[in-house]
Amino acid sequence: MIRKISARLKVGVALLAILSQLAAGPAGAFCGFYVAKADAKLFNKSSKVVLSRDGNRTAITMASDYEGEPEEFAVVIPVPTFIERRQIGVVDTKTIDHLDAYTAPRLVEYHDDDPCRQILAYRSRLQFSAMPAPASVAVALRKGVTIEASYDVAEYDVLILSANESNGLVEWLTDNGYRIPNGAAAVLGGYIKQNMRFFVAKVNLERMKLMGNGYLRPLQVRYETAKFILPLRLGTVNAKGPQDLIVYALTRNGRVEAANYRTVKLPSGLDVPLFVKAEFGRFYRAMFDRAVERENMHAVFVEYAWDMGWCDPCASEPLSNKELVELGARWIGDDGDAPFRGGASAFVTRLHVRYDAKSFPEDIVFQETHDRENFQGRYVLRHPWQGEASCAAAAAYRAGLPARFASEASNLVDLTGWERREVEAQMANAGQPIKLPSPK
Amino acid sequence: MQRKKYFARTRCREKGDIAAFATRSMRLMTNESDICIGRPGSLNTGTDRASPGAVAIAESLVLRLLRFVWSDARHLQIMALASLLAINFAIIDFGARPASSTCALAACLFTQFFCSRLAHIPLDLRSPLITGLSLSLLLRAGEPWMHAAAGAIAISSKFLLRIEGKHVFNPAGFAIVVMLLLSSGAWISPGQWGASISFASLAGFLAIMVLHRARRTDIAIYFLLSHAALLCARAVWLGDPWAIPLHQLQNGSLLIFAFFMISDPRTSPDSSLGRFLFAFTVAALAHYLAFFMQMRPALYVALIALSPATLLIDRVLPAPRFAWTAPACKGVSP
Numbered sequence: 001m002i003r004k005i006s007a008r009l010k011v012g013v014a015l016l017a018i019l020s021q022l023a024a025g026p027a028g029a030f031c032g033f034y035v036a037k038a039d040a041k042l043f044n045k046s047s048k049v050v051l052s053r054d055g056n057r058t059a060i061t062m063a064s065d066y067e068g069e070p071e072e073f074a075v076v077i078p079v080p081t082f083i084e085r086r087q088i089g090v091v092d093t094k095t096i097d098h099l100d101a102y103t104a105p106r107l108v109e110y111h112d113d114d115p116c117r118q119i120l121a122y123r124s125r126l127q128f129s130a131m132p133a134p135a136s137v138a139v140a141l142r143k144g145v146t147i148e149a150s151y152d153v154a155e156y157d158v159l160i161l162s163a164n165e166s167n168g169l170v171e172w173l174t175d176n177g178y179r180i181p182n183g184a185a186a187v188l189g190g191y192i193k194q195n196m197r198f199f200v201a202k203v204n205l206e207r208m209k210l211m212g213n214g215y216l217r218p219l220q221v222r223y224e225t226a227k228f229i230l231p232l233r234l235g236t237v238n239a240k241g242p243q244d245l246i247v248y249a250l251t252r253n254g255r256v257e258a259a260n261y262r263t264v265k266l267p268s269g270l271d272v273p274l275f276v277k278a279e280f281g282r283f284y285r286a287m288f289d290r291a292v293e294r295e296n297m298h299a300v301f302v303e304y305a306w307d308m309g310w311c312d313p314c315a316s317e318p319l320s321n322k323e324l325v326e327l328g329a330r331w332i333g334d335d336g337d338a339p340f341r342g343g344a345s346a347f348v349t350r351l352h353v354r355y356d357a358k359s360f361p362e363d364i365v366f367q368e369t370h371d372r373e374n375f376q377g378r379y380v381l382r383h384p385w386q387g388e389a390s391c392a393a394a395a396a397y398r399a400g401l402p403a404r405f406a407s408e409a410s411n412l413v414d415l416t417g418w419e420r421r422e423v424e425a426q427m428a429n430a431g432q433p434i435k436l437p438s439p440k
Numbered sequence: 441m442q443r444k445k446y447f448a449r450t451r452c453r454e455k456g457d458i459a460a461f462a463t464r465s466m467r468l469m470t471n472e473s474d475i476c477i478g479r480p481g482s483l484n485t486g487t488d489r490a491s492p493g494a495v496a497i498a499e500s501l502v503l504r505l506l507r508f509v510w511s512d513a514r515h516l517q518i519m520a521l522a523s524l525l526a527i528n529f530a531i532i533d534f535g536a537r538p539a540s541s542t543c544a545l546a547a548c549l550f551t552q553f554f555c556s557r558l559a560h561i562p563l564d565l566r567s568p569l570i571t572g573l574s575l576s577l578l579l580r581a582g583e584p585w586m587h588a589a590a591g592a593i594a595i596s597s598k599f600l601l602r603i604e605g606k607h608v609f610n611p612a613g614f615a616i617v618v619m620l621l622l623s624s625g626a627w628i629s630p631g632q633w634g635a636s637i638s639f640a641s642l643a644g645f646l647a648i649m650v651l652h653r654a655r656r657t658d659i660a661i662y663f664l665l666s667h668a669a670l671l672c673a674r675a676v677w678l679g680d681p682w683a684i685p686l687h688q689l690q691n692g693s694l695l696i697f698a699f700f701m702i703s704d705p706r707t708s709p710d711s712s713l714g715r716f717l718f719a720f721t722v723a724a725l726a727h728y729l730a731f732f733m734q735m736r737p738a739l740y741v742a743l744i745a746l747s748p749a750t751l752l753i754d755r756v757l758p759a760p761r762f763a764w765t766a767p768a769c770k771g772v773s774p
Contacts, residue, residue: 166679190678226734253624254582259736260631260688262534298634361683367736370582370625 046244048096048218049230052328053368054252056224059328063096063218073216074178074202076234078191080225082148083160083199090154090217095323099248101316103304103350105266105377107280108313112385115397143175144168148197155208156219161198165189169198181237191231222328228366236357242297243356249349250329255305255371256349258364262299263351266291270411271380271404273423275430283379286416288352297359304350305375309342347372382408384432405432513657514566516648517700521573524641524692528577534632534692540587541576547591548572555599567611568595574612574700578693582625590615590626606761609747610704613697617744620737628737633692641692645699658712660703662719667694670727697739709750711759718753722746 050061066073144164151158163169166189170180191198199221230247249256257263267287276283291301311318318339324346325335332344340346353364384401385394405427413420424434509515528536552568571594579590594615598607601614619626633641645660671685702708702722709715722742729738 186679186681190680193678228734257629258631259629262632262634263629264533295634358683361681361687365631367627369580369627369629371580371627372582 046246047235048100048246048248050091050096050099050248050250050327051230051256051366052250052330053228053256053366054329054331056226057222057330058225058228059220059222059330061091061096061218061220061327063091063093066216070203070208070216071205074200075219076173076178077199077201077221078188078196078231078234079160079199079221079223080194080196080227081223082197083221083223085149085151085153087222088151088153088158089220089222090156091220091326093215093217095319095326096218096248098316098319098323099327099348100246102311102314102319103248103306103348104315105284105303105379106313106315107277107379107381109277109381109383111383112397114385114387114389115394116389116391143172145172152204152207153201153219155203155211155216156201157204159200161200163188163192163198166192173200184234184237187233187237190233220328228368230364230366232355232360232363233357236355236360239356241356242354242359245353245355246303247349247351247353248327249351249366249368250308250324250327251347251349251368252331252345253372254347254369255302255373255375256351256366256368257302258300258351259367260362260365261360262295263302264291264295264299265302265375266352266377267415268375268377269380270415271382271408272412272415273405273408273427273430273432274381274383275426275432276379276412277381280379283412283416286418288354290415290417292354297354297356300351300353300364302349302375303352303377304348305371305373306348307342307372307374308340308346308348402434406434408432409434512566513648514570518566518569518573520641520644520648521570521577521696521700523644524637525573525576527637532634532637534577534634534637535580535629536576537584539584540579540581541572543584544575544579544587544591545569545572547588548575548595551592551595555596559599567598570700571595571611571615574696575615577696578612578628579616579619580627580629581619581623586619586623586626589623590619593618603748603751606751607706608751609744610701610707613701613740613743613747616737616740620740628693628740630691630693630736633690635690638690638692638695641695645695648699657699657703657705659708659715659719660698662716663698663702663723664694666720666723667698667726670723674727674731694739697743701740702743707747707750709753709757709759710761711754711757714750714753714757714759718746718750721749 046064048063050059052059052061062075062077145168146162147159148162149160151160161169161172163172166185169188169192170185173180188198201219203216230245232245235243247256272283288301292299308319308324318341321332321334321336321338321340324332324340329346332340332346334343353360382404385397389397409420409423409427412418412423427434509519525536525541528534529538548568548571549565552565553563556563568591572591575587575590575594579587581587581590594611597609597614598611601608616628620628668685668689671688672682674680675682675685702719709718722739725746726738726742729735729742735741
């Protein structure tokens with residue numbers, strides 16, 4: 001009996017659900033593409049990739065909300081160099097989820113103080129975004145395809161392939177039971193000519209049962225290369241519509257940006273109406289849709305860029321040294337359980353890209369900048385004072401509230417494109433009327 | 441007849457000098473007499489006896505402004521770059537910051553002033569303005585003082601790094617390469633422009649080039665064609681769709697490089713064939729650095745690395761040396 005893992009996958013990969021909610025429709029794959037034996041349906045709504053980069057040393061960790069039978073899972077990723085066994089590993093899903101939670105766009109809440117007591121007592125509460133084997137090297141030449149290495153990596157069987165030409169590679173993969181989408185050969189050909197290898201992984205069911213995980217852990221590949229790219233193109237071959245990818249870049253010096261596409265910071269720091277609290281997911285989805293539309297889907301969006309040594313406010317517990325090292329930030333030195341508090345420099349950039357073959361025809365080329373300016377996607381709820389207040393200042397405070405609410409409504413309309421009338425109606429229901437009650 | 445004479449006098453007295461123009465404009469505004477517009481009333485035959493002077497002054501001011509702008513290709517270039525900077529601040533952010541831009545411009549202008557005094561040459565602020573605007577648009581840095589340093593390096597290189605009376609490196613390109621190599625806080629953001637700005641820039645820069653019939657900006661076209669040909673050849677080799685080279689060409693910083701750096705007439709070869717050879721070589725080296733060495737500032741590094749070769753090219757393919765002139769008086773442009 002083959003155990004279905006999709007339910008666990010949904011829990012395991014899409015814990016921080018806000019951003020996985022963004023891609024509602026079926027889509028293709030991320031930096032590689034999924035291939036399947038037989039005719040199983042493939043879905044890959046959104047993917048998460050952690051890119052750690054120090055000089056030319058790169059670690060790429062890939063997690064996806066793959067839903068399907070485990071024996072049908074397979075991934076093909078172009079890699080710039082030959083990969084040895086010690087350069088491959090698996091990462092605990094919780095570690096990526098932790099990084100996701102730590103960098104997630106956030107809703108912050110403030111409560112107005114008694115206008116009669118001009119003491120600024122500060123209370124804030126965060127609402128997180130939905131919180132929701134022994135290596136055997138075999139060399140076989142067949143159809144111009146060379147199996148440069150074969151590794152057992154936890155629940156995965158990994159092959160490192162090189163090829164002389166794309167049709168041979170496609171034929172080899174097809175003969176070995178992989179379903180290759182039409183049009184993949186042309187894309188593979190470009191990578192072959194650039195002397196790239198192919199990292200092919202599929203699930204070993206026996207080892208998976210022995211390990212008792214029940215779900216697929218993210219794969220990590222580490223290599224040294226001057227190329228700082230994310231090969232998206234393969235993922236667009238079998239895509240049905242645009243797909244979402246979230247990149248968490250861990251670097252030493254500063255923010256990461258795309259060198260061949262616009263990198264745009266999402267709107268942030270704006271006051272929004274209180275009812276957004278109950279539907280932050282819908283709000284964020286609409287805001288992101290609008291931002292994508294504004295840039296004609298040709299931009300990469302920054303959701304978070306911050307020194308890993310501190311946070312303000314922190315959306316979750318800081319990552320430990322161990323977690324950072326696990327994700328590839330090996331330059332920090334210490335791999336203990338203590339929270340990372342600086343010392344060595346580590347900077348995280350969370351990028352969100354919605355792409356398809358038309359809007360992102362070329363693989364994204366990244367570059368690390370020296371920009372250490374902190375940025376976070378942050379939206380603010382301000383609760384009016386609800387207590388007793390009868391001084392003159394309180395009257396002025398209350399008289400000013402409708403204008404404040406109107407401003408919040410305008411912000412929300414601008415951010416999401418929602419109908420103002422609906423926004424105002426929802427605000428009135430939530431106790432934020434924009435018009436002052438008419439005097440009796 | 442009188443109008444023709446008036447235009448002729450205006451044209452002949454145009455010296456293309458900002459300060460002189462400003463002074464004359466001020467005198468006009470205060471109704472002081474000026475030799476070129478000394479009889480404003482004669483240009484107006486209307487019946488309103490109170491307004492002819494004002495109308496003529498306004499008319500002549502506009503004409504003078506247009507003629508001044510027309511008198512030197514750099515004026516249009518300054519306007520184009522300043523417009524791009526304004527677009528950056530007001531509409532589409534591609535990374536320039538007011539403090540950094542101010543620092544770059546101030547440093548370029550001050551260094552030009554200082555070096556001109558030391559070298560006992562007349563002060564001309566147009567070239568440093570172009571350099572400052574280019575640095576504002578292309579260079580990114582964590583701290584504004586780095587833009588000031590880049591401005592100072594750029595302009596001083598023009599005075600210090602000279603061979604045979606000609607400066608060797610394009611000032612902005614040289615400063616960018618020096619800052620990227622020597623400082624730990626500078627970078628470039630070539631992807632920040634977006635397609636719409638790139639198309640608008642291309643149209644604007646081409647318009648300036650065509651309208652002004654600038655003799656040496658053919659190198660911009662040579663370079664862009666070479667660069668495009670190499671990108672297309674790469675796409676053919678890899679089997680890529682044409683969308684990829686087209687996307688790679690939609691890059692505003694590439695256009696600034698083509699129209700303001702490699703086409704700098706003071707640092708490009710004198711002969712047309714020399715300019716073509718130079719442009720193609722820079723494009724080829726940049727292509728190699730970008731795609732085989734994965735170097736992001738490949739264009740600037742290629743230009744600066746190959747700039748000394750212009751001296752050799754000028755010896756092998758000699759031609760008259762370029763000097764900025766006012767084309768209105770030389771008959772270069774209408």
